Structures are given as C-alpha cells and as structure tokens.
Amino acid sequence: MPLALDVEHLVKHFPGADRAAVDDLSLRVEAGTFYALLGPNGAGKTTTLRMIAGLLAPDAGRIAIDGIDLAIDPLAAKRIVAYVPDEPLLYDKLTPIEYLELIAALWRIDPEPARVASTRLLDLLGLTPHALQRCETFSRGMRQKLVLAGALMRAPRLLILDEPLTGLDAEAARLVKNLLGDHVGAGGTVILTTHILEVAERMAARIGVIRSGRLIAEGTLDELRSRAHVVAPSGHGVATLEDVFLELVADRGEDAPVLP
Numbered sequence: 530m531p532l533a534l535d536v537e538h539l540v541k542h543f544p545g546a547d548r549a550a551v552d553d554l555s556l557r558v559e560a561g562t563f564y565a566l567l568g569p570n571g572a573g574k575t576t577t578l579r580m581i582a583g584l585l586a587p588d589a590g591r592i593a594i595d596g597i598d599l600a601i602d603p604l605a606a607k608r609i610v611a612y613v614p615d616e617p618l619l620y621d622k623l624t625p626i627e628y629l630e631l632i633a634a635l636w637r638i639d640p641e642p643a644r645v646a647s648t649r650l651l652d653l654l655g656l657t658p659h660a661l662q663r664c665e666t667f668s669r670g671m672r673q674k675l676v677l678a679g680a681l682m683r684a685p686r687l688l689i690l691d692e693p694l695t696g697l698d699a700e701a702a703r704l705v706k707n708l709l710g711d712h713v714g715a716g717g718t719v720i721l722t723t724h725i726l727e728v729a730e731r732m733a734a735r736i737g738v739i740r741s742g743r744l745i746a747e748g749t750l751d752e753l754r755s756r757a758h759v760v761a762p763s764g765h766g767v768a769t770l771e772d773v774f775l776e777l778v779a780d781r782g783e784d785a786p787v788l789p
Contacts, residue, residue, distance in 0.1 A: 531596070533687050533718035534558040534581065539590035541576055541742075550576045551587070552742035558735070560595070560686070563713045564720045565729035565736045569778050573742035574722040575615065578689050581720070582612035595686055608636075611680035615692040617672040621665035625656055625675050628664065632679040643682065650678040654704055669696035677705060681712065688712060690721040694728065706732060730770035738777045746777050753777070 534556065541551040551573045558564045568574050579585040581592055583603055592599040597606040619628060626647065633643035651657045654674040664672065673696055680688060688709075694702045709719050710732065723729055729736055730750060737747040746753055754768050757776045 530559040530561070532557055532593070533560040533562065533595055534720065535591075535593040535596075536577075536581065537591045539577065539580060539592065540588045541573075541580060541585070542588055549742050551580070554590075554739065554742065554744050556737060556744060556747070558718060558720060560718055561713060561716050562718055563709070563732050563734050564718070565733035566720060566722050566739065567726070567729060567736060567774060568722075568739040572739045572778075574739060575691055576742075577739070578612070578691050578720070578722065582610055582689050583607050584612065609686040611683055611685035611688050613673075613676050613680050613688075613690045613693055615695060617669070617676040619664040619667075619672055619675060621663065623664055624662060625651060625660050625664065625678075628675060629679060629682055632682050636683050638682065646682050646684075647678070650681055650708075653708060654678055655701065670698060670701050673697060674701060674705065677708070681708065684717070686717060688717060688719045690719065692722055692724065694723060694725055726770045726774060736770070738774065740778050 536554060536556040539551050539554045540549055542549050554573070554577060566574055566577065576585065580587050581594070583599055583606065594606045595609055597609075599606045620631070623631065629647035629650070630643070633640070633647070638646075651660055654677070656671065656674060656678070659667070659671065664675065667675070673693065677690075677693065690709075693705060693709075697705060706728065709721075713719055735747065735749060736753060738745055738753070746756055748756070750770055750773070753770075753773045757773050
C-alpha cells in the first residue's frame with residue numbers, strides 16, 4: 530500500500546522552551562487509513578499537524594505527502610492536503626454559500642462540480658437552512674462544520690484535523706464522523722487528533738501516541754494493548770483505549786523508553 534504520509538526524524542524547537550516541541554518524530558501512514566494521533570496536552574500534536582500541513586517549518590527532518598517532498602515541492606504537496614484547525618477560521622461577513630464559492634475559486638474547482646459539492650456538503654452537515662446567513666452569527670459548532678465542508682470540497686487525498694469534534698453536539702458529531710468515514714471509504718486518508726478517545730477507538734485503524742514530542746507507541750488498538758501490557762481494570766474483557774492511553778502516557782520521566 531502506498532504511503533499517504535511519510536515523516537522522518539521531525540524536530541521543532543520554539544524560542545524560550547526548555548525542550549523540543551517535536552523531538553525526532555518519525556511516522557508512516559498508508560493511503561486510505563483513518564489514523565488517530567493521540568497525546569496529552571503539550572505533547573506536540575498540533576505542532577506536528579501544522580508542520581505536515583506546511584503551515585510551520587520544521588527545524589529538521591523530512592515530510593513527504595503521497596511521495597511529494599514538502600520541502601522540495603510545497604505547492605504540489607499542499608494541493609492534495611486539507612487542514613482543519615482546532616479553532617475554525619471563517620470570513621464572518623460571508624454566507625456559507627459564499628465561503629464555499631471562495632474556496633472553490635481559490636483551488637480552481639470548476640463552478641458546476643463546486644456547486645454540486647457545496648450543496649451536498651451543506652445538506653449532509655445540516656447547514657442548508659443557514660446557507661444565506663452570515664457566518665458571524667454562527668455558533669462554534671456551526672463554524673466547525675462549515676470549515677470541514679470547505680476542506681472536503683477539494684476531495685483531498687490527505688485530510689488533517691485537529692480536534693474536529695470540539696463544540697459539536699451529539700447529532701453534529703455523528704454527521705462529521707460519518708463524513709470522515711465516507712472520505713476514507715472513498716480512498717482518502719484522515720489523520721486527526723482528539724481527546725475523545727471513544728472516537729479514536731471506534732474509527733481509527735491505526736493509532737499513534739506521542740508524549741513530550743516523541744512517538745512512544747504506534748499500531749492497532751490490539752497491538753497497543755499488547756505492548757502496554759494492559760488488561761481491563763475489572764479483570765474481565767479487554768482494556769479500552771482509555772486504559773491503554775493512560776498507561777502509555779504515564780509520567781515515568783523524560784528518558785522513559787519508547788515501546789517496541
């Protein structure tokens with residue numbers, strides 16, 4: 530299976546920090562995979578995603594997206610990536626229709642396919658009744674859905690999402706999860722961060738766990754259970770992702786070994 534993402538020895542320092550935000554991180558994600566990148570606050574998740582999206586330059590390391598080296602041909606790499614940040618950013622004076630028309634124009638999507646895609650996405654995300662309202666009136670959850678619609682308009686090969694379910698009610702969260710599942714089912718790749726571990730447990734084919742800027746474990750949930758040597762607290766059944774995650778990120782000092 531070809532790689533949608535190949536990250537090698539990524540490093541990022543910020544001035545004044547006592548350690549690297551991302552410290553020699555390597556990561557491979559196969560095309561067509563739903564991948565969850567998990568870690569405690571300050572672990573380096575958002576910094577990693579921003580570097581993969583081309584919004585932040587690494588101090589060292591290499592990033593290749595669908596075989597395209599981000600440093601050598603950034604425009605080609607960015608054409609096939611869409612990034613949804615944890616804080617949705619919109620042009621408040623635009624309506625959803627105008628916002629999606631702007632996205633289509635920026636990415637040179639033909640008008641008719643763009644119209645069909647925007648109509649479909651607004652309908653699927655429950656935004657059609659608000660299609661002519663200005664975005665300045667929207668709640669955080671509505672803004673989050675519209676930014677996701679803008680990302681999916683482009684049918685990106687790699688969709689990167691930082692806490693995409695923040696601010697969504699249960700119905701909206703289900704709609705978003707269905708859309709992400711459909712995107713992967715159609716051959717796209719999704720990489721997301723989330724603190725809602727049940728989402729990662731249910732949807733992610735593979736999971737990476739980072740702590741202090743380092744990838745400390747990676748694999749399927751069953752593989753992570755095996756490596757962390759965790760059993761269900763009750764002694765019955767299997768450990769949840771929450772059980773595994775808490776064991777993996779337990780503070781054992783900066784020199785705690787990376788699990789095999």
